[in-house]
Amino acid sequence: MSRTITVGFDGSAESRAAAEWAAREAKLRGLPLRLLEVREPLPDPVSQALSLGGENSSADGGDRARSEAAEGLRLRHPGIEVTAEQATGRPYEVLVKAAEEAELLVLGSRGMGAFAGFLVGSVGLAVVARAERPVVLVRAGEQATDEHEPDPAGIPSAASRYRPVLLGVDTDRPDEAVIRFAFAEAARRGTGLRVVHGWNLPPYYVHGLPADPETYQKVSAEQAATLTKILVPWRAEFGDVEVTEESFGGSPSIRLIEASRESSLVVVGRRVRRNPFGIRVGPIAHAVLHHSAAPVAVVAHD
Template sequence: MSRTITVGLDGSLESRAAAEWAAREAKLRGLPLRLVHVWEPVPEPVAESVHLSAEKQRHWSERIPGEVAAKIRSRHPGVEVTVEPIPGRPMDVLPEVAKDTELLVLGSRGLSGLGGFLVGSVGMPVIAHTDTPVVLVRSGEQAAGEYERESSGTSSAAAYRPVVLGLDTDHPDDTVIAFAFEEAARRGTALKAVHAWTLPTYYVSALPSAPELGGELGRQEAATLAKVLRPWREKYPDVEVIEESRSGSAASRVIEAAHEASLVVVGRRIRRSPFGARIGPVTHAVLHHATAPVAVVAHD
């Protein structure tokens, strides 16, 4: 695997926002940035009818990433930027491209009025068919405005909002947790671990006569979350950890926390099945409705 940050670029505002986010991430990691423009060649009969030669198609396929690369180089002079146009269908090419990169970044359209993502026909298949972490960045606001805020102190330097980790304490995965802690450490910000739980049916029926049962279960769930995070606190002593264990829908709790996040980290279990890949209901909901960039980390 090549140590690069790769952006899937199509010239849209969404992919340009993704490129800007990826440039900042590349700077944080000290890695080069690779702009991959996947373009679908025009069928020959159509190309002939509009006098669009293969040479002209190549020109336009190189112009879009070239313009984006020039802007990134001027805004982030310390980041090495390379450009790579590739013919083909994005949903076919990008999973292959992802195999040769450390992180793949894609753009997603903001849903007007809902503040979330329109992941679309490219993002979902790419996420579902690659083992490489994928970050989706929405358009609308500038990338910096989505994940930075001005420090409340006397310094004018920008401070990062917390990294939010959606954590399943029943099946915690080291790959997902490590990714979230690393991102928080790079940004010098807090990590907010969000865990949600629901009352079993027999607890709900017993609550009217024994309301303390809910409180006891809540304390048990909070203790489990603390136990899962304890070794990670020791491994990353400079990262402030905020633990949030509340009853309710896991997706709703993570989406709520995303409003004040620089990045949301969720997992996707790798399912090697001939019937295709699944993303999972919580991750699927977070992808569509979180307002911050979302990193999907595949794990076994």
């Protein structure tokens, strides 16, 4: 069975923006697009009352909206195969299951303004925390032009080059799945990759001892060298991707959020925790999810 780009669709503005982004991604990857609407089952007495009263307008309206959305995507993105389906169940459980069968799961999230980032709902967070395939969150209002550099007149244009892909790397635990995903996305877009790594000074430097510029410079050089070493095989494999490295003292969250304004996609990792209780995505991924100005891809890894 061929994998798809699957998007959670409910007819809202955020899910429509997610579907448009997913269609563009499907075209880049040469994969089919699947619109999936999840409906929670109604309690039996309510279901029976609706059936007896012939009140099926809500379901019919949802089917019609989904079909019309699929047809619109086919027209706006010729060449991609689009299917539209409906499933019944708890939304996050159905979407997590759908992610297992997909190359990529795309979800919409309410935007908070051009530079204020996302408002991630409980379903989105639950899916990101549990899915073991990559999940992309897209803000309502996201446009194709937002992913591209301004044209010579200073106006973002879908005809101009893609903005760089942005990757956050943990040099203590670098993961191949996260790095490969970011390099591949940059290669598909024919754009560069900006790699950000934040590090902290050793505890003895922070607590109680006088500041030592030489120690800071030494640690800084070591961290930068570690990042460069990690990226060597990936630079070789993806030779056409121009890579910019940025290693600095401090948390990478703020730098990633700031750099997201000039990026087409932000890629962060999430360590897989198979604990059935609680929702955890990690502090860096959580901060980026809520404040990024660009779509965010969360890639799960062991």
